[in-house]
Amino acid sequence: MKLIRRKSDLRAMTEAWRRAGQTIAVVPTMGALHAGHLSLVEAAGARADHVIVTIFVNPRQFNSPEDLAKYPRTEDSDARKLAPYGIDLLYVPAPEEIYPEGFATTVSVTGVSEGLCGGARPGHFDGVATVVTKLLLQTDADFAFFGEKDYQQLQVVRRLACDLDLKTRIVGCPTVRETDGLAMSSRNARLEAAARARARILPRTLEATIDAITRGTPVPQALDAARAALQEAQVEAIDYLELRSDPDLRPLDRADEPARLFVAAWLDGVRLIDNMALAPHPPET
Known part of the structure; x- marks a missing residue:
């Protein structure tokens, strides 16, 4: 597993895979990985020749600066958890790799984003849609894996991939639960x-x-x-x-x-x- 922080290095790897005619899967995450995330990684490995896991705590999808500050950053332990799964790349971009100076574009999905978390967290899904679009383009993925626990998010991502003619196939995976039934989060x-x-x-x-x-x-x-x-x-x-x-x-x-x-x-x-x-x-x- 190779750790990459710059999109230029990421693209050098994905272009080499493309020249070899190989497929790419991505699992976008914000880190603090648990068994639910790892089930997505396992599913991705069964589908594609190469797997990229991304870790990026996206400030644009948080409604509260306090919530953003409290979100766990556990890159080292996340890397240890991923090691047994044989992924190719762990992409951990700095904020400027996603939102460079002067960044002024927002991807906004209507319909499926309305109400539920979209109603309770205004602007949240604009942040999700924007960062996911960026990550799908940067990784050049054929497949992207998302959990059904965040089902509204899954439908937002499916809608944007369809509407923007992205080549990435969005794959939903079942919610993984604790022994008492609580959805892993x-x-x-x-x-x-x-x-x-x-x-x-x-x-x-x-x-x-x-x-x-x-x-x-x-x-x-x-x-x-x-x-x-x-x-x-x-x-x-x-x-x-x-x-x-x-x-x-x-x-x-x-x-x-x-x-x-x-x-x-x-x-x-x-x-x-x-x-x-x-x-x-x-x-x-």
């Missing part, structure tokens, strides 16, 4: 023990709500019960708890088409997100 490490124990209420509430809807409970009633369950578990705040169509993420009040249930909630000052798929069932006759 770099933010989980910031939870104190008591809040971490309470965090299991998120996946349990999603599962219970999906079960209730599947058994015929009207969606608004099921969501009200889910909010009550989260509040009883002393969740500090709920940014959203919604049923959305899949893949275009329209708000739904009936479960008569493919859908996902989304939640974002705060525990111990940490914002956690999750989602689960809901299979459609026929409308009542």
